[in-house]
Amino acid sequence: MANFFLDNKDLQYQLSHPLMRKIVELKEKGFEDKDKYDYAPADFEDAMDSYRRVLEIMGGICGDVIAVNAEGVDHEGPKVENDRVIYAPGTQQNIDAIVKAGLMGITLPRKYEGLNFPLVAFVMTNEMVARGDMGFENIWGLQDCAETLNEFASEEIKQEYLTRVSQGETCAMDLTEPDAGSDLQSVMLKAHWDEEKQTWLLNGVKRFITNGDGEISLVLARSEEGTKDARGLSMFVYDKRSGATKVRRIENKMGIKGSPTCELVFTNAPAKLVGDRKMGLIKYVMSLMNAARLGIGAQAVGLSEAAYREALKYAHEREQFGKPIIEFPAVFEMLSNMKAKLQGSRALLYETTRFVEIYKDYTHWSHDRKLEPAERAEMKEYNKLADAFTPLQKLITSEYCNQMAYDAMQILGGSGYMKDYPVERLYRDARITNIYEGTSQLQVVAAIRHVTTGTYAAKLKQYEDEALYPADLESVFKQMVELREDYEACVERVTAGDAEQIDFHARRLVEMAGHIIITHLLLRQAADAEDYRTSAQVYAKIAVAKCKEAKTYIFNSCCGDIDLFKAVINENVENL
Amino acid sequence: MSKPLKIVVLAKQVPDTRNVGKDAMKADGTVNRAALPAIFNPEDLNALEQALILKDMREGSTVQVLTMGPPRAADILRDAMFRGADGGILLTDRKFAGADTLATSYALSRALVKIQPDIIVAGRQAIDGDTAQVGPQVAEKLGIPQVTYAEEIVSLSDDNKEIIIKRRLDHGIEIVSSPLPLVVTVNGSAPECRPQHAKRVMKYKNARTPSELQEADNDYLNSLCACKEYLNIQEWSVADVDADDNQLGLAGSPTKVKQIENVVFQAKEAKRLTAADADINELMVELIASHTLG
Numbered sequence: 019m020a021n022f023f024l025d026n027k028d029l030q031y032q033l034s035h036p037l038m039r040k041i042v043e044l045k046e047k048g049f050e051d052k053d054k055y056d057y058a059p060a061d062f063e064d065a066m067d068s069y070r071r072v073l074e075i076m077g078g079i080c081g082d083v084i085a086v087n088a089e090g091v092d093h094e095g096p097k098v099e100n101d102r103v104i105y106a107p108g109t110q111q112n113i114d115a116i117v118k119a120g121l122m123g124i125t126l127p128r129k130y131e132g133l134n135f136p137l138v139a140f141v142m143t144n145e146m147v148a149r150g151d152m153g154f155e156n157i158w159g160l161q162d163c164a165e166t167l168n169e170f171a172s173e174e175i176k177q178e179y180l181t182r183v184s185q186g187e188t189c190a191m192d193l194t195e196p197d198a199g200s201d202l203q204s205v206m207l208k209a210h211w212d213e214e215k216q217t218w219l220l221n222g223v224k225r226f227i228t229n230g231d232g233e234i235s236l237v238l239a240r241s242e243e244g245t246k247d248a249r250g251l252s253m254f255v256y257d258k259r260s261g262a263t264k265v266r267r268i269e270n271k272m273g274i275k276g277s278p279t280c281e282l283v284f285t286n287a288p289a290k291l292v293g294d295r296k297m298g299l300i301k302y303v304m305s306l307m308n309a310a311r312l313g314i315g316a317q318a319v320g321l322s323e324a325a326y327r328e329a330l331k332y333a334h335e336r337e338q339f340g341k342p343i344i345e346f347p348a349v350f351e352m353l354s355n356m357k358a359k360l361q362g363s364r365a366l367l368y369e370t371t372r373f374v375e376i377y378k379d380y381t382h383w384s385h386d387r388k389l390e391p392a393e394r395a396e397m398k399e400y401n402k403l404a405d406a407f408t409p410l411q412k413l414i415t416s417e418y419c420n421q422m423a424y425d426a427m428q429i430l431g432g433s434g435y436m437k438d439y440p441v442e443r444l445y446r447d448a449r450i451t452n453i454y455e456g457t458s459q460l461q462v463v464a465a466i467r468h469v470t471t472g473t474y475a476a477k478l479k480q481y482e483d484e485a486l487y488p489a490d491l492e493s494v495f496k497q498m499v500e501l502r503e504d505y506e507a508c509v510e511r512v513t514a515g516d517a518e519q520i521d522f523h524a525r526r527l528v529e530m531a532g533h534i535i536i537t538h539l540l541l542r543q544a545a546d547a548e549d550y551r552t553s554a555q556v557y558a559k560i561a562v563a564k565c566k567e568a569k570t571y572i573f574n575s576c577c578g579d580i581d582l583f584k585a586v587i588n589e590n591v592e593n594l
Numbered sequence: 595m596s597k598p599l600k601i602v603v604l605a606k607q608v609p610d611t612r613n614v615g616k617d618a619m620k621a622d623g624t625v626n627r628a629a630l631p632a633i634f635n636p637e638d639l640n641a642l643e644q645a646l647i648l649k650d651m652r653e654g655s656t657v658q659v660l661t662m663g664p665p666r667a668a669d670i671l672r673d674a675m676f677r678g679a680d681g682g683i684l685l686t687d688r689k690f691a692g693a694d695t696l697a698t699s700y701a702l703s704r705a706l707v708k709i710q711p712d713i714i715v716a717g718r719q720a721i722d723g724d725t726a727q728v729g730p731q732v733a734e735k736l737g738i739p740q741v742t743y744a745e746e747i748v749s750l751s752d753d754n755k756e757i758i759i760k761r762r763l764d765h766g767i768e769i770v771s772s773p774l775p776l777v778v779t780v781n782g783s784a785p786e787c788r789p790q791h792a793k794r795v796m797k798y799k800n801a802r803t804p805s806e807l808q809e810a811d812n813d814y815l816n817s818l819c820a821c822k823e824y825l826n827i828q829e830w831s832v833a834d835v836d837a838d839d840n841q842l843g844l845a846g847s848p849t850k851v852k853q854i855e856n857v858v859f860q861a862k863e864a865k866r867l868t869a870a871d872a873d874i875n876e877l878m879v880e881l882i883a884s885h886t887l888g
Contacts, residue, residue: 057796057824068796076792118794133792 022146023077027322028361029142032368032545033069038138041372042066044379047386069139075119076143081114086148090277091151092443096458098491101264102276103231112154113188123184126164130180133578137375138368145367148320149406152447155320156228159313163189164304167255167425169381170293176253178233187233191306192224192256192282198480199226200460202238202299205246207241207284207526218254231265231281233258236306237289238298246327251298254289262287272440273446308404310455311412312374315367318419318451322360325419325426325444329353332430332439337405338427343429352425358540358556363415365539366532370407376400405479406468413461416451421446425487439477441524466524470513474531478538480500487541488551494558498537505530508572526568535559596752599656601645602703602709604639604716604729605674605718607667610634611721619856634670637717639787642778644747645715646678646788651750656680658709663689663700668803671827675798676790681776681824683709684803687831689842694849695723697842699731704835708735712754714777718743729779739776803829 023029042065049057049065059065071435087108090436094106105113116122125140126132139163148155157312164183167176183189207222220239224230235256258264269279293302332352333344343349380397383389389397423445427434434441454459468474482502487495508530512523539552609630611618616630643661649655659674661667662685671682683705690701705716716732719726726742733740741759745767748758754774761768762781799819802825807816821823832842840846867873881887 056824057793059796067799071795071799072792075792075795079789118791118796133796195857432702 019078019080021077022080022085023073024140025077025081026146027549029145030070031543031549032364033073033138033142033322035368035372037376038066038136039274040140041375041379043138044383045134047383051128051134056479058128058134062544070136070408070534072124072133072135073139073142073146075257076121077146079112079115079119079121080146080150083152084112084147086393087111088151088276089262089440090155091153091583093275095275096278097267098265098268099185101266101583102251103229103268103280105278106276109154109276111439113157113186113197114149115363116158117186117407122186123180126161126168126180126184126444130168130176131184137312137378138371138587141312141367141371143325144313144316145320146363148317149324150320151274151276152317152321152444152451154276155186155313155317156274157232158190159317160189160229160232161192162306162309162313163234164508166236166302167277167292168252168263168460169305169378170302171255175290175292178323179255182234184328188229189411190229190232190235190280191310192226192227192230192235192237193303194226195223196225197245200457202303203251204246205240205299207237207239207254208243208340209237211239212241215336217288217290218291220254220256222284223266224280224284225260226269227280227282228277230268230278230282232265235263236292236302237284238303239289241291241295241298248299249296251300251303252295253291253298253302254293256287256289257286259434260288261585264465268436271450273443273449298304307423307455308374308408311461312367314451315363315370315411315415318448319360319367320364320414321444321448321451321454322356322422323418325422325441325569326353326360326520328439328441328444329356329426329429330544332433347431347566352429353410354552356425357424358497358553358560359418361553362557363411365412365543366407366417366536368537369539370404370411373400373403373407379405402473403449405466406473406477408534409456409461409464410468410528410532413458415463415529417458419448435549462525462528464519465528465531467545468522469509469527469531474535475502475506475509478505479535480533481538481542483533484542486545487554488510491541491544491551491554492557494537497539497558497562498525498534499531499543501534501537501561504565504569508569511572518580522583523575525571526572530565530568533557533564537561564579596652597754598656599648599652599712599754600710601648601655601657601713601715602711603638603642603645603657603659603674605670606635606717606720607632607643607661607663607670608720608722609633627732628868631850632666632669635648635675635717635718635720635722637780637782638670639717640782640784640882641715641717641778642674642779643785643787644744644780645713648747648750649678649786650711651747652754654725656825656874658711659685659707660685660709661700662686664695664712665705665803665805665809666824668827672798672801673790674796675801678794681827682801683828683830685830685835686803689758689832689839692739692844693842694847695725695727695731695877696848697844697846699728699735700846701835701837702728702840703732703735703835705830706732708830712774713757714775715777716777718779718781726779729777733777736775736777739772739777739778741770742779743781744778745781754876760835798825799827803827803828805829805833838867 039062042062049060052060058067071487091106091108096103096105123132126136128134144155144159147158164180168177193202195205209218209220212219228397237256238251239252239254240250241252264283266281266283333349334342336343377400426441432440433439482499509527512520538560540550540557544550544554609627610633618626620626630822645657648656657679659671659679659682665686683702685705716729730740742759742830744759745762746760748760756771760782802819829885868876
């Protein structure tokens with residue numbers, strides 16, 4: 019009887035953040051549903067009580083069903099029969115349990131039979147699911163597609179598709195093609211309007227599509243004949259019941275084995291246009307991607323949680339040289355760092371989620387009525403923070419989740435390398451998090467703008483102004499002020515160079531900002547709850563060490579340095 | 595169109611005896627209820643699932659859960675509502691206390707006479723008493739048929755006159771037919787109960803019995819329950835079910851506990867032997883080897 023919500027105090031803590039009041043009020047629009055739906059909340063406390071209760075149900079399913087099925091799903095995986103995906107039996111059981119508990123459509127409005135929960139609660143479910151089985155989180159988390167429809171599609175499409183998601187149908191986002199991965203403007207799958215049938219028809223191939231045989235797919239396709247760039251792409255919604263796609267194969271992956279990664283062939287597949295033509299990539303995919311990046315952050319934190327728990331348990335149980343290995347400095351240091359990274363990742367994930375949430379809620383409001391000037395300004399501010407923090411958290415949580423899996427295996431030693439323990443699966447599953455939905459390198463590309471324009475620095479100064487930390491940890495707080503000054507000095511030095519220079523040091527700068535932000539977040543939490551004192555101090559040590567290292571690197575590098583690294587371009591593998 | 599059914603599930607709140615710790619028993623040999631969490635008796639959840647399946651088969655049907663117990667037993671009624679039951683009735687009165695299976699079944703049968711259900715579904719037995727008597731006794735008191743060890747409702751005739759049920763027995767399965775009304779007791783091997791449903795949890799989380807409302811003394815809850823009928827869990831006393839005091843509680847219980855002792859259960863598993871010589875020989879060898887014999 020495991021419950022991944024009730025057994026996780028850190029997760030529960032994130033639900034009690036002061037901004038939740040604002041979030042609930044925005045999401046519930048003055049609690050307008052309270053007399054229309056018997057399950058709608060009447061006020062803030064009522065809503066929070068409902069979130070906790072429902073997260074508890076999800077926590078139970080994650081602990082008792084999804085986590086239990088994970089090993090079997092990893093072994094069996096899905097298969098393709100008659101051009102369709104058949105899930106591993108455990109995957110199907112997971113879906114059935116979630117549907118029976120009425121959890122699908124968790125963020126969708128009640129008029130589409132959803133629960134109208136805030137993004138914060140959805141991200142929490144993502145995290146708990148991933149802790150149980152990271153691969154399955156993809157299937158659960160693809161509800162993001164419905165959110166995108168809710169934001170941009172016509173009422174007719176929403177009525178038809180969103181209700182089905184709430185009733186339990188799964189989604190897919192069909193973006194990648196054999197020749198269009200990170201570079202989505204090269205998408206070639208063709209959409210043309212058929213006068214006779216009065217519908218758009220899709221033709222072409224999609225590749226690496228997670229849950230590609232899901233009931234409802236969002237498809238990025240080239241609707242403007244003769245175009246070659248992003249401006250020729252539109253977004254479509256395709257219904258599997260049309261029977262016009264075939265799953266050609268599913269990939270044999272290193273990890274997340276339960277999540278079917280499909281190659282799909284579309285043949286005259288009827289589809290409906292979502293929103294406006296030509297806005298597919300420019301607007302809708304960007305929104306979808308940002309949501310998905312938050313989803314990966316949640317996956318990464320969930321996996322980190324699982325890795326930390328496995329490692330901690332083993333380190334207590336395993337005895338060598340007459341004592342539990344956790345008593346050796348090499349091991350307790352590793353575990354303390356793991357805990358600080360886990361809590362730091364989570365703090366960053368939910369800080370980001372709150373920013374995204376408030377911005378999105380204002381966007382929904384703005385569809386119904388004109389926003390007041392103050393509201394517009396706030397929406398703009400949160401939009402900027404959401405844009406800055408989303409790639410930052412994706413970068414950091416996913417890199418940390420790899421480190422956590424690595425360290426967990428190191429603590430389990432030879433045993434961890436065997437398939438007898440889940441750590442081996444965690445290690446394989448973790449590896450994709452800093453690859454898909456944009457590699458770490460691409461997160462840096464998205465984040466660097468906020469280094470050069472000062473978004474991170476401004477936010478850091480705001481944290482400093484608010485000065486939330488336990489009185490006796492003032493020295494740690496002051497260290498962060500110094501680090502921020504170091505960071506700004508680094509930014510100034512790097513931005514004095516050309517664009518290539520900025521690109522070369524971009525990751526160092528983005529990570530510096532990340533480390534300082536995380537330490538502030540943990541200090542703020544420590545001011546409020548004893549539990550975070552240790553992690554705040556441990557993380558501060560990581561932050562200082564990493565930032566000093568980056569600063570040293572940046573200040574030791576001259577413009578000519580880049581050529582050292584460019585030399586490799588001329589190296590040919592055949593002439594080594 | 596077939597008529598909707600009125601279904602009642604008999605359920606019991608029990609101490610969780612499945613994971614007993616060292617302080618599960620008191621020094622005097624009685625159960626330390628404070629150390630054990632109170633849970634929905636597991637096989638009653640299997641029974642609830644069968645009732646909900648029947649409800650799904652017949653549009654408009656209702657499932658009421660009936661339990662006898664102290665005020666806190668309302669917890670399992672809410673749990674049942676979260677999973678799909680339409681409502682609950684708590685039989686609670688000091689006069690019910692101390693009942694053995696005979697007095698319990700009498701009390702339940704009085705409530706059932708008042709409700710007049712088409713089908714009564716109960717778990718095979720409760721994990722605290724392990725008697726498996728209450729369901730059958732209720733059927734006897736009501737003078738209606740009983741199908742015990744049920745695993746699946748196979749079908750129900752369109753006129754609601756005949757029900758076909760699969761029973762799980764020691765040596766196999768049995769398919770039986772019965773007229774309605776009847777009592778069905780459900781085995782733990784039947785499908786697990788569906789989980790709590792998110793929307794139902796949000797809808798029914800404030801459901802309360804009159805005594806809980808009185809205890810809480812909370813204006814918000816009072817006004818909520820006053821305007822939403824479905825939030826009111828019924829509470830029936832002895833007077834409400836028109837029962838004879840002499841057949842209730844301790845007075846109505848011929849079972850008297852003389853002594854309780856702690857025993858350590860040693861058998862690891864049950865073994866079934868045939869009467870063939872080879873099996874008997876093998877048993878003898880085993881018993882001699884373990885010094886049980888000779």
